[in-house]
Amino acid sequence: MxxxxxxxxxxxxxxxxxxxAFLKSYDENKYQGLRFNIGKGKQEDFLALAEDAFSLEKIPWAEHGFYYGAEAAPGKHAYHEAGVYYIQxxxxxxxxxxxxxxxxxxxxxxxxxxxxxxxxxxxxxxxxxxxxxxxxxxxxxxxxxxxxxxxxxxxxxxxxxxxxxxxxxxxxxxxxxxxxxxxxxxxxxxxxxxxxxxxxxxxxxxxxxxxxxxxxxxxxxxxxxxxxxxxxxxxxxxxxxxxxxxxxxxxxxxxxxxxxxxxxxxxxxxxxxxxxxxxxxxxxxxxxxxxxxxxxxxxxxxxxxxxxxxxxxxxxxxxxDGACPLIDYKWEKTATYKEQKELQKFAKDCLAKDWMETLAQGQYLTFGEQLYLVPKDMPALKGLKVLRPGLHLGTLKKNRFEPSHAWALTLYKEDVRHVTDLSSKDETVYAYLRGETFTADGEPGWHLITVDGYALGWGKLTGTTMKNHYPKGLRITYK
Incomplete structure (x- = not known):
């Protein structure tokens, strides 16, 4: 009412x-939409992959927005956990x-x-x-x-x-x-x-x-x-x-x-x-x-x-009205890549050349054991309640570095040395999202786990067992 x-x-x-006519619209079904994340790759590749899973129709005013059919469940698909789209x-x-x-x-x-x-x-x-x-x-x-x-x-x-x-x-x-x-x-x-x-x-x-x-x-x-x-x-x-x-x-x-x-x-x-x-x-x-x-x-x-x-x-x-003035702002004091020895070792073992160059040029902040890659010219943060000061790279442990889930979700398979790609049509990907280990082949060490090429998180291969590093708080229960 x-x-x-x-x-x-x-x-x-x-x-x-x-x-x-306005009142009549309340008796009609609401329209549902999702927006493709262009940070994950090419839209045409996503549309080809998603053809079987969703019925998509273009939203006129949003370049990467699509209506999806009432029968679709994009919130329960592995692509959602990979950040391939945002339901909006x-x-x-x-x-x-x-x-x-x-x-x-x-x-x-x-x-x-x-x-x-x-x-x-x-x-x-x-x-x-x-x-x-x-x-x-x-x-x-x-x-x-x-x-x-x-x-x-x-x-x-x-x-x-x-x-x-x-x-x-x-x-x-x-x-x-x-x-x-x-x-x-x-x-x-x-x-x-x-x-x-x-x-x-x-x-x-x-x-x-x-x-x-x-x-x-x-x-x-x-x-x-x-x-x-x-x-x-x-x-x-x-x-x-x-x-x-x-x-x-x-x-x-x-x-x-x-x-x-x-x-x-x-x-x-x-x-x-x-x-x-x-x-x-x-x-x-x-x-x-x-x-x-x-x-x-x-x-x-x-x-x-x-x-x-x-x-x-x-x-x-x-x-x-007017033009942007030249104003001297107070910037946050940050650290350099040369000061991040544990990160350097991880990068050498696990990353491809382009990301190593990005890290070498980056600016860094630490909050306790947590290491962040911050945007260029980060403003001073003192006095602000900050939940996330840029990209969370991972945790600085004693003599080692443990990469974060946030970092995994920014990566392409070309950015890392070791990738284990799972199919969205295979139960194994949902086992991974539930936090389970699974059997895999490849070189030992950190692997980027992907679904149809889209990054999902980290795993660490020991022998033929892929140890699961998907965060406990994000693990799914729907499949």
Whole structure:
């Protein structure tokens, strides 16, 4: 049952005819999607391999996104554990697509858990530059960190901080910022019954006030010439056209950008701001001032479940006037490869030439026994709660090095000396994912275990027994 106050507002917004079509969409099956991880290889190779397992159909607004059939179970396939794809609601793939992050940039995903948009941004960056991905809630931040690991992201700094704390730490630092703001969740009513139970008009207003605050903090961290994408999964004008209008009324150096709209997407509505949204902001010079309608609200985007194959979303793409200034930032003091004797020995025994060259040029941090390869020009971390400061390479034991699962998931079979490839159609791969040993041939020592060529984790061959190094906390129970 949809809340009556919600239904009445939607009827007034859409008009009776479209409102009936909107309501009818709640009786239809939701669409499910996955996004191929280009960090794992070529998309055409994945499509050829996945042809028998899934029924895939292209999502128009996401370059690597696909709908999959109701009969498919991609979450229970070995490819999922290998980070070959991320299961993501189709409409939720639109915001990061419009961010258009580039290799070498400094990018912030401010409200990032569980990690769909973060990993989509990471794919755009292709491992180059710095991706700061943040979540304020500790439990959700841990899930974010796990998904960053599973998808083989090498250049991410995962933090657990309030937006205000990040702003105080970084200042004006980022070329691009994703603000997928916490919202009332109206667009997820068809997908999540809990969102219906938690909805109220009061909560909509509470979310709108929180969004104003988050946008203010994001604005302070965005460099001149930078791009910010604001998104929600709600229909409420308070949180969509309202949030954008209130923000742009205060910041004259920000403007909405015209971006392509795909079939089924509709423009934002200025009249919905005037008729249905709060028009005051605590951040305005006069908090009681009625703020004007922002210019070009029609450049924002609404995604509707009755007009396209996805849930409800709102997206606004904004840019800050000016050019990127030269600012002297404080960088983290890091170690060099020459100081990592245990890592050097492991690399010599187990890695191919290209990865050894990457390590030789890298910068390193240690947290206790844990060794990380950090992105170039890592900012100073003191005062930040950091869950993952780059790529976790492994554990420094006495006179030896034990490689991490995170590192395995970034590798290609060409990167290592010893590979044991398992077939996704063979029970052995699922035995490995359950933590079992198995029989194998090859040279003794560390082996990269792969499924159809995609890295899954580590094993260590002794004789003909492959000892299992798949992490206990990740082991599966479904097969």
């Amino acid at each position: 949809l809340p009556l106050a919600f239904c009445e507002r939607m009827r007034r917004m859409l008009g009776q005819a479209e409102y009936e 609601e189709p409409s939720a793939m639109a915001p990061a697509a419009y961010l258009q992050a580039r290799p070498g940039e400094r990018v912030l995903d401010l409200c990032a858990a569980p990690g769909g948009k973060t990993t989509q941004i990471a794919a755009q960056m292709r491992g180059e530059g710095l991706l700061v991905t943040n979540e304020i809630h500790p439990a959700r931040a841990r899930i974010l960190s796990e998904n960053v690991e599973r998808m083989g992201v090498r250049n991410a700094l995962v933090t657990n901080a309030a937006p205000a704390d990040l702003r105080r730490h970084f200042g004006m630092f980022f070329h691009r910022i994703m603000v997928d703001a916490p919202c009332s969740g109206e667009g997820m009513f068809r997908k999540q019954e809990m969102a219906v139970d938690e909805w109220s008009l009061e909560n909509v207003r509470t979310c709108a006030a929180r969004q104003d605050e988050i946008l203010e903090e994001a604005y302070a961290m965005l460099l001149p010439g930078g791009r910010m994408v604001y998104s929600t999964c709600t229909f409420a004008p308070d949180e969509n056209e309202g949030s954008i209008s209130r923000f742009l009324a205060i910041h004259s150096d920000m403007h909405l950008v015209e971006v392509p709209k795909y079939e089924g997407m509709s423009p934002g509505r200025a009249d919905w701001y005037e008729d249905f949204a709060i028009r005051e902001s605590a951040f305005a010079p006069d908090p009681e001032e009625v703020l004007p309608v922002a210019e070009h609200l029609e450049r924002s985007i609404r995604l509707w479940p009755h007009l396209l194959h996805g849930e409800g979303h709102f997206v606004a793409v904004m840019e800050k």
